[in-house]
Structures are given as structure tokens and as C-alpha cells.
Amino acid sequence: xxxxxQETFEEQAMPFLDQLYGAAMRxxxxxxxxxxxxxxTYAKAFASFHQYKQGTNLRAWMYRILTNTFINTYRKQQRExxxxxxxxxxxxxxxxxxxxxxxxxxxxxxxAIDLLGDSVVKxxxxxxxxxxRLAVYLADVEGFAYKEIAEIMDTPxxxxxxxxxxxxxxxxxxxxxxxxxxxxxxxxx
Amino acid sequence: MSHDVEPCHxxxxxxxxWLYLDSEIEAVLVERIKAHIQTCQTCRQELAWEERVRSLxxxxxxxxxxxxxxxxxxxxxxxxxxxxxx
Numbered sequence: 001x002x003x004x005x006q007e008t009f010e011e012q013a014m015p016f017l018d019q020l021y022g023a024a025m026r027x028x029x030x031x032x033x034x035x036x037x038x039x040x041t042y043a044k045a046f047a048s049f050h051q052y053k054q055g056t057n058l059r060a061w062m063y064r065i066l067t068n069t070f071i072n073t074y075r076k077q078q079r080e081x082x083x084x085x086x087x088x089x090x091x092x093x094x095x096x097x098x099x100x101x102x103x104x105x106x107x108x109x110x111x112a113i114d115l116l117g118d119s120v121v122k123x124x125x126x127x128x129x130x131x132x133r134l135a136v137y138l139a140d141v142e143g144f145a146y147k148e149i150a151e152i153m154d155t156p157x158x159x160x161x162x163x164x165x166x167x168x169x170x171x172x173x174x175x176x177x178x179x180x181x182x183x184x185x186x187x188x189x
Numbered sequence: 190m191s192h193d194v195e196p197c198h199x200x201x202x203x204x205x206x207w208l209y210l211d212s213e214i215e216a217v218l219v220e221r222i223k224a225h226i227q228t229c230q231t232c233r234q235e236l237a238w239e240e241r242v243r244s245l246x247x248x249x250x251x252x253x254x255x256x257x258x259x260x261x262x263x264x265x266x267x268x269x270x271x272x273x274x275x
Binding site: 003005009010014017018020021022025026031035038042043046047107113114116122125136137139140145146164168172175 | 207211212213231234235237238241242243245246247248249250251252253254255258259261262263265266267269270273
């Protein structure tokens with residue numbers, strides 16, 4: 001391994017540090033583990049940099065290593081979050097969305113939601129089951145395509161879409177509840 | 190402007206809204222959804238809500254890695270490189 005190889009790697013990979021740290025924070029839910037996870041990720045990425053094909057999606061490649069490292073190292077130690085997926089949540093979410101908009105609540109929720117603090121949002125995400133949380137994070141925060149998410153999480157496309165749909169449903173439910181409470185407090189004379 | 194008395198029952202639109210916003214929907218449906226949103230206040234509100242949620246998530250989840258981490262990583266890479274060369 002040469003110095004120029006290291007330079008190339010640092011030049012290309014270091015710009016992703018903040019993002020990867022952000023993702024690691026959502027996975028591990030604490031800064032110490034997040035730092036360790038990111039460090040391991042960069043170590044592994046550098047060690048296998050010869051396997052990376054220049055010009056292809058380096059960001060997705062790095063996220064794949066991050067996710068893999070998380071699963072192998074930290075996942076077993078994680079406390080299970082409170083919420084578990086339920087069977088027919090998709091239909092229920094659609095029905096709820098339809099009835100919600102019928103009651104005209106949506107615009108009130110939209111107004112209040114910007115007022116939610118960062119910690120409220122992060123806590124809500126943290127309550128999602130891991131697989132849902134990761135899919136939602138990769139799609140909504142990082143903007144990865146479904147196909148990229150499937151590669152990163154090493155699962156079929158259909159599984160990604162299912163996790164995404166259910167995770168988003170649960171998360172938006174929590175955020176809507178918070179927004180509504182906040183809206184009520186704000187409105188109260 | 191007519192007032193939306195009836196809730197929008199276009200479950201197809203709501204179901205497809207996420208696909209539409211994710212740019213994962215077939216081109217043929219994009220136009221249909223766009224056209225529908227223009228005429229439906231309910232779906233417009235749903236769309237506005239969804240866009241705000243995503244914006245909120247991005248805002249809240251932005252993190253900055255500690256400077257020491259950057260230093261540690263650089264050091265670790267150097268160690269790996271030295272080990273490989275020896």
C-alpha cells in the first residue's frame with residue numbers, strides 16, 4: 001500500500017465523515033459507540049480499498065461497510081426498541097392518513113411540526129425497530145435510492161420498501177402526535 | 190375556489206405519494222399524480238406535510254463528527270498502511 005493510495009483514499013473518503021457519523025449515531029444511539037463504529041468502518045474501507053472500483057458509488061460502498069460493521073459488532077448488544085411492526089399497518093396508515101386529512105388536521109400538524117426540537121425527532125427515530133430506522137434514515141435523511149438501500153442493507157428491494165413504508169408510518173405517527181400536542185399548547189389561551 | 194367538503198378518497202395518491210417523492214414511481218404515474226395534486230387540496234396538504242417531515246428529519250439528524258475522530262481515523266489508516274508495507 002502506497003502513500004498515494006492513502007492520499008487518494010483520504011481525499012475521496014474523508015468528506016463522508018460527518019454523514020457516516022450521523023448514520024452511526026442513529027444506529028448505535030450513543031456517541032462513544034458511534035465514534036468506534038465509524039473508526040472501524042474507515043479502517044475496513046481502507047484495508048479493502050483495492051476492491052473498490054473507481055468511479056462507482058463510493059458513498060454507498062462506505063455505507064455498506066458501516067452497516068455491515070454495525071450488524072456484526074454492535075447489533076447483538078442493542079436493547080430492543082419499544083415498538084414492533086404490526087401486521088396490517090400499511091392499510092391502517094393509509095386509512096388514517098385519509099381520515100386525518102378529512103378532519104383538516106394535516107395543515108395544523110404541518111404548522112406545528114417545524115417547532116419540534118431535534119431531540120424529540122431523534123428520540124422518535126430511536127424508538128423504531130432497527131431495520132425500519134435504518135431504512136427510513138437512508139431514504140429520508142441521506143436520500144439514497146431504494147436500490148442503493150437494498151445494497152447497503154443487503155436485503156431484497158421488496159424488503160426495503162416494506163421496512164421503509166412501515167418505518168415511515170410509525171415515525172410520522174409519533175411526529176404527528178407531538179406536533180398536535182405542541183399545536184394545542186401553542187393555541188391554548 | 191371551491192371548498193373541499195368531502196375528504197379525498199384517492200388512496201392511490203396517498204399510497205403512491207412516498208414513491209412519487211422518492212422519485213421511484215413510473216413516469217406514467219408521475220403526470221397523473223401531479224395533475225391530481227393540482228386539483229386536490231387534501232392531497233396537497235398531505236404532500237406539504239410529508240415534505241416538512243423530511244426537511245425536519247434532515248435538519249435534526251445532521252451531525253458533526255468530533256475533530257478527534259478525524260485525527261484518530263487518519264492515524265489508524267497510517268498504521269494500517271505501515272503494517273501492510275512492512
